[in-house]
Amino acid sequence: MVQTPKRLTRQQSAVAEALRSGEDFTSAQDLHARLRSSGNPIGLATVYRTLQTLAGDGDVDVLRTDDGESVYRHCSTGHHHHLVCRACGKTVEVEGPMVEKWADKISAQNGFRDVRHTLEIIGTCSECPA
Amino acid sequence: MVQTPKRLTRQQSAVAEALRSGEDFTSAQDLHARLRSSGNPIGLATVYRTLQTLAGDGDVDVLRTDDGESVYRHCSTGHHHHLVCRACGKTVEVEGPMVEKWADKISAQNGFRDVRHTLEIIGTCSECPA
DNA sequence: AGTGGTTTTGACAATCATTCTCACTCGGGC
DNA sequence: GCCCGAGTGAGAATGATTGTCAAAACCACT
Ligand SMILES: [Zn+2]
Ligand SMILES: [Zn+2]
Ligand SMILES: [Zn+2]
Ligand SMILES: [Zn+2]
Numbered sequence: 001m002v003q004t005p006k007r008l009t010r011q012q013s014a015v016a017e018a019l020r021s022g023e024d025f026t027s028a029q030d031l032h033a034r035l036r037s038s039g040n041p042i043g044l045a046t047v048y049r050t051l052q053t054l055a056g057d058g059d060v061d062v063l064r065t066d067d068g069e070s071v072y073r074h075c076s077t078g079h080h081h082h083l084v085c086r087a088c089g090k091t092v093e094v095e096g097p098m099v100e101k102w103a104d105k106i107s108a109q110n111g112f113r114d115v116r117h118t119l120e121i122i123g124t125c126s127e128c129p130a
Numbered sequence: 131m132v133q134t135p136k137r138l139t140r141q142q143s144a145v146a147e148a149l150r151s152g153e154d155f156t157s158a159q160d161l162h163a164r165l166r167s168s169g170n171p172i173g174l175a176t177v178y179r180t181l182q183t184l185a186g187d188g189d190v191d192v193l194r195t196d197d198g199e200s201v202y203r204h205c206s207t208g209h210h211h212h213l214v215c216r217a218c219g220k221t222v223e224v225e226g227p228m229v230e231k232w233a234d235k236i237s238a239q240n241g242f243r244d245v246r247h248t249l250e251i252i253g254t255c256s257e258c259p260a
Numbered sequence: 261a262g263t264g265g266t267t268t269t270g271a272c273a274a275t276c277a278t279t280c281t282c283a284c285t286c287g288g289g290c
Numbered sequence: 291g292c293c294c295g296a297g298t299g300a301g302a303a304t305g306a307t308t309g310t311c312a313a314a315a316c317c318a319c320t
């Protein structure tokens with residue numbers, strides 16, 4: 001077994017930090033632009049690589065906008081879902097134990113295993129006009 | 131009030147029919163290739179246009195694969211969700227009244243309006259190997 | 261400080277689904 | 291037959307994401 005080195009580079013910290021300080025879901029392109037303009041030189045490929053790693057480790061949540069862009073957000077640990085404002089991007093984390101149970105039951109009833117699910121709610125928040 | 135012209139062209143029928151006869155979610159590219167090779171000349175742009183229209187009218191369901199491809203399927207009318215096999219693509223339509231109620235409640239509690247939600251379950255079906 | 265081996269980076273090219281363009285075709289009403 | 295707008299489609303354009311690969315950064319160890 002080879003020990004996987006785990007170097008924490010300046011670039012990786014920068015991406016993680018940028019995510020941690022942001023409240024809303026952000027695209028890779030946006031992050032890249034923001035980091036650069038805030039005097040933080042980084043390559044686009046590196047941003048994508050880092051985000052993939054973070055997502056794979058479960059340190060950030062990913063979801064895809066309607067126009068196919070992946071957006072990332074630093075989230076609390078543990079399984080949860082999102083309530084997102086389509087206008088301003090405000091995001092609320094929500095949990096639904098009964099939904100989890102329902103999904104498991106449905107899966108079992110149909111003989112599916114290794115199940116995973118995605119559930120997002122999108123609407124307009126109280127602070128945004130119609 | 132302007133009368134909306136609604137010409138039903140050969141190409142549109144072909145797409146609708148191809149979807150109606152297929153059981154699983156299919157990509158636009160796939161549909162295009164299939165239609166062509168079955169002696170049904172059609173342009174790729176037309177396939178995309180037609181699918182957009184069908185989806186907009188609620189005649190087909192759309193969801194996005196993990197690699198960002200949109201896939202389409204002719205579905206029963208009414209609001210429902212999907213249980214999809216990640217290996218063979220087998221799809222089961224499922225309903226969850228309690229989930230709908232939960233989503234509405236959560237939305238209301240947080241002051242969100244015009245809410246919509248997406249919920250898909252993905253797993254491996256009983257007929258597919260590990 | 262130097263050396264060698266490994267990991268990470270980043271500018272740039274490549275991929276690829278989807279959308280755009282726009283000249284052309286079709287078909288029904290006149 | 292002629293007209294005209296809806297519909298089509300080949301090819302170009304878009305744009306996010308991924309691949310490439312040489313150069314840079316890092317880490318022992320000397
Ligand atoms: Zn869940
Ligand atoms: Zn809002
Ligand atoms: Zn299966
Ligand atoms: Zn629902």
